[in-house]
Amino acid sequence: MAPSPEALDLGALVTAIEDFNTHFIRLPSVRRLSFSTLSVLHTLARRGPMRLTDLTATEQLKQPALTSLVAKLERDGLVSRRPDPRDGRAVLLTLTEEGAQIVRSRHAERVTRVARLVEHLDDDERAALAGYAAVLTRLTEIAARLDDQKLDD
Amino acid sequence: MAPSPEALDLGALVTAIEDFNTHFIRLPSVRRLSFSTLSVLHTLARRGPMRLTDLTATEQLKQPALTSLVAKLERDGLVSRRPDPRDGRAVLLTLTEEGAQIVRSRHAERVTRVARLVEHLDDDERAALAGYAAVLTRLTEIAARLDDQKLDD
DNA sequence: CACAGTTACATCGAATATTGATATAAATGC
């Protein structure tokens, strides 16, 4: 059964994203930080202060692994922990300036990389690219909304 | 839609890709396979049979880690090893059908996910997305070309 | 307020992954 006539080939799109990510993700891992560690820093940078348990939902780690990972991040001065004023059991995790700086520098590194690639595009391709950030952002919003709905089980 | 130079905000684009990937990458890890393991399977699926040393260039693992990872993959029946007929020291790694199946099923899972998101887009947004795959593929080609040039150091 | 149940996080021990240093075996160059 052929899908609708508008030529949106999802298989090709997903393949393109997968292959692009191979080049997009693999930065020279600056400070010997693991993938899990960087993911935690990224999440805290995007969502602001969070509790440990909230992180277990977004990161693919169990709570004991997160406890020790966060302990290490605190020792290294990338994250600070303080008691949640609303709940004596909980801990609020916040990026330190140094932790935020790592996330920013990785972002900057990616911008530099992508800039080097975009130089080689022609004007049409570059113009096309200009519109995609908005659509991707929309997709991310939709994904977040669907994820939230799932939590209501 | 005037093609002005300011139209392409790389910072916003990179942020959008970073955030989208948060939802795109994190699949329910099917078979208790690590990120490194999945990356090796993906690389072998894309590039065909490779030597261990060639993999150390694309994966972010040292050679001893790859040796043991590949040994495990062979035990699990996802990769087969045979001597390189052109070089008695080397080993050629090939995906087995079962290994290829894992890569395909993860791809299919992503397609399903993205399809659920795309349902919520309007026609304009969907049309914009349709061109995205081609430009991303171009960027990936350019990145691969630049990487190859760097190897000539 | 007492108390049972739940939630948030910490701790411990076992299993697994990763790394650096180094060994072995095959290929290459002179």
Added chain:
DNA sequence: GCATTTATATCAATATTCGATGTAACTGTG
């Protein structure tokens, strides 16, 4: 041939992750 380089393997040390379990704080019911 012999020295050098290359491809992979092995080993010991460290790091990561998990399951099980402990402790303290919160919640709801009566």
